[in-house]
Amino acid sequence: MTNTMRALICFAFLAVVSAYWRPDLPPGPYCGKTRQCCTDRQDDCSHQILDTLCYCDQFCNRTRAHDDCCPDYPSVCLNIPTPIIQKTCTHNGREYIPGKKYYDNCNACKCSLDYKGEPTWECEHDICLMSGDVVYGVNQYGSSWRAYNYSEFYGKKLRDALVYKLGTLPLSPETKRMGAIRYDKDIPYPANFDARQRWPRFISHVVDQGWCGSDWAVAIAGVASDRFAIQSNGAENMVLSPQILLSCNERGQQGCKGGHIDVAWNFARNYGLVDEDCFPYKASRTRCPFRPKGNLISDGCTPPIKQRTSRYKVGPPGKLNKEEDIMYDIMESGPVHAVMTVHQDFFHYRDGIYRRSRHGDNHLKGLHSVRIIGWGEDRGDKFWIVANSWGTQWGENGYFRIARGSNESGIESFVVNVLSHVTEAALKK
Numbered sequence: 001m002t003n004t005m006r007a008l009i010c011f012a013f014l015a016v017v018s019a020y021w022r023p024d025l026p027p028g029p030y031c032g033k034t035r036q037c038c039t040d041r042q043d044d045c046s047h048q049i050l051d052t053l054c055y056c057d058q059f060c061n062r063t064r065a066h067d068d069c070c071p072d073y074p075s076v077c078l079n080i081p082t083p084i085i086q087k088t089c090t091h092n093g094r095e096y097i098p099g100k101k102y103y104d105n106c107n108a109c110k111c112s113l114d115y116k117g118e119p120t121w122e123c124e125h126d127i128c129l130m131s132g133d134v135v136y137g138v139n140q141y142g143s144s145w146r147a148y149n150y151s152e153f154y155g156k157k158l159r160d161a162l163v164y165k166l167g168t169l170p171l172s173p174e175t176k177r178m179g180a181i182r183y184d185k186d187i188p189y190p191a192n193f194d195a196r197q198r199w200p201r202f203i204s205h206v207v208d209q210g211w212c213g214s215d216w217a218v219a220i221a222g223v224a225s226d227r228f229a230i231q232s233n234g235a236e237n238m239v240l241s242p243q244i245l246l247s248c249n250e251r252g253q254q255g256c257k258g259g260h261i262d263v264a265w266n267f268a269r270n271y272g273l274v275d276e277d278c279f280p281y282k283a284s285r286t287r288c289p290f291r292p293k294g295n296l297i298s299d300g301c302t303p304p305i306k307q308r309t310s311r312y313k314v315g316p317p318g319k320l321n322k323e324e325d326i327m328y329d330i331m332e333s334g335p336v337h338a339v340m341t342v343h344q345d346f347f348h349y350r351d352g353i354y355r356r357s358r359h360g361d362n363h364l365k366g367l368h369s370v371r372i373i374g375w376g377e378d379r380g381d382k383f384w385i386v387a388n389s390w391g392t393q394w395g396e397n398g399y400f401r402i403a404r405g406s407n408e409s410g411i412e413s414f415v416v417n418v419l420s421h422v423t424e425a426a427l428k429k
């Protein structure tokens with residue numbers, strides 16, 4: 001059979017079907033009810049259809065279109081299958097089949113048939129993590145930073161991201177009231193300071209917390225790691241693992257649903273941490289493999305110097321209230337832990353100096369633990385350099401800059417340092 005013949009047959013078939021098929025008529029059965037297919041023209045070979053009659057006689061067997069034949073005449077009397085009438089929803093100029101789920105960014109939509117059999121389109125109405133309005137608004141109306149549509153964030157709900165991309169639970173009133181360390185050093189501060197340049201081998205890399213609200217564990221392990229390396233001048237230079245906080249710091253903590261930072265720092269002080277090689281980060285709350293009173297030897301970890309047997313413990317955290325005091329502490333002892341407030345636009349940060357924009361303004365927000373590693377100034381615009389925990393694909397290779405000196409997003413409202421308990425042997429090196 002040639003293609004032309006195929007096309008002709010197909011065309012003839014469609015012509016016959018469309019001649020009989022009137023989609024606006026109820027589907028029947030009519031001729032099918034009695035299997036009554038009459039020869040020639042027989043006026044009594046009819047059925048009631050709406051307020052008139054339809055026919056099932058051979059008069060209908062003509063190629064010319066006419067509309068007084070029953071809709072099921074071709075299928076019943078001529079054995080021509082009638083097309084199934086599929087009801088669809090039309091949304092934004094596109095057709096959707098009933099029963100299937102579709103996604104509009106983070107919202108599931110469904111075309112379903114209501115009690116009358118009519119198709120209706122229904123969607124969830126959540127605020128999505130990624131918003132075209134934020135990307136457009138921030139980039140269009142010249143701000144100090146640029147926004148980006150991160151594909152790995154696309155399709156997620158903002159309220160879920162506030163749990164699983166952040167993780168710092170609200171601070172207790174006692175924690176908020178914690179007394180502050182005052183240095184009040186009247187010294188000239190460098191315009192730019194970056195811990196990565198000051199201590200090139202000692203600063204830990206950016207972590208990807210994954211879809212797990214473990215920012216508290218990541219920030220604490222990061223700050224403690226950096227400070228162990230700095231205070232031991234490289235003798236105890238290892239990456240401490242957030243996983244021990246996630247898995248073993250159970251009391252009052254919620255694993256991937258968030259943690260209290262005061263509880264976590266206390267855990268690091270009393271229980272101690274282990275390194276990443278010994279207990280790699282898994283982005284989920286796994287069973288704790290260590291005994292509370294154990295040490296690195298019983299834990300099966302390999303410390304960088306043989307004199308170290310106890311886990312890596314820190315002193316009590318100290319609060320830093322003022323911009324200069326924060327700078328002084330970073331310059332003297334290394335990165336610090338800060339808690340900031342995150343709104344929707346922050347997730348879109350690509351580069352520049354972050355300030356909360358009015359784009360995508362909604363009431364949703366969350367607390368986020370981060371690690372401040374330095375500061376700088378760009379044409380008089382002062383900023384902090386901060387390590388985030390969303391991998392190196394986000395922001396400026398995993399870092400972001402945020403306005404300094406104005407408590408932007410609360411970044412200066414809760415900043416803490418710690419001293420690491422390095423071994424005597426390490427100090428003598």
Ligand SMILES: *[C@@H]1O[C@H](CO)[C@@H](O)[C@H](O)[C@H]1NC(C)=O
Nearest residue numbers: 016039058060061062063078
């Ligand atoms: C019409 O009816 C005749 C005789 O009953 C039959 O041979 C012919 O195939 C029919 N035509 C169509 C289009 O079905």
Ligand SMILES: *[C@@H]1O[C@H](CO)[C@@H](O)[C@H](O)[C@H]1NC(C)=O
Nearest residue numbers: 131132135149150151152154
């Ligand atoms: C954002 O990215 C997703 C895919 O990653 C895409 O489907 C969507 O259209 C993008 N939105 C905008 C506003 O560019």
Ligand SMILES: *[C@@H]1O[C@H](CO)[C@@H](O)[C@H](O)[C@H]1NC(C)=O
Nearest residue numbers: 341407408409410411412413
């Ligand atoms: C800094 O901002 C946070 C939240 O944005 C606020 O709770 C806090 O009181 C502010 N602190 C100061 C010292 O202004």
